[in-house]
């Protein structure tokens with residue numbers, strides 16, 4: 001997250017104040033303090049019949065890379081809701097969350113530090129229709145997955161691969 005120069009509420013030039021965790025931007029007029037926190041986001045690993053869905057990015061950044069549906073949590077939305085909304089928006093598919101896999105820290109070019117909560121999702125319906133930013137979307141067998149871009153994606157796949165049977169969601173009532 002970048003530093004504000006002026007107070008976003010009253011427009012006064014911010015000052016650096018020393019706090020417990022180092023220097024923070026503070027407004028001498030209204031008392032606003034700029035805290036720098038990671039942005040909460042979610043990712044879905046959509047699974048159907050033992051295969052994993054990936055999207056090929058059609059626009060920069062990372063054009064041509066295979067990724068999972070991800071996005072920021074909107075105000076008033078739970079992480080689970082955000083996960084299923086992003087899945088629907090980016091693939092046209094509906095799903096059911098099976099479990100949380102892990103929460104990760106990533107550095108994104110534009111946004112800086114983001115917190116990514118990854119979920120394993122069973123695809124339950126809808127029609128595969130990639131969103132505008134996607135060049136392609138398809139299901140892969142776990143053994144045929146292409147190279148993945150982010151640590152959170154690679155690590156999540158390694159994580160679920162270790163959990164015997166989780167890729168057969170639906171068949172075992174998981």
Ligand SMILES: [Zn+2]
Pocket residue numbers: 007008009010011012027028029030031032
């Ligand atoms: Zn202010």
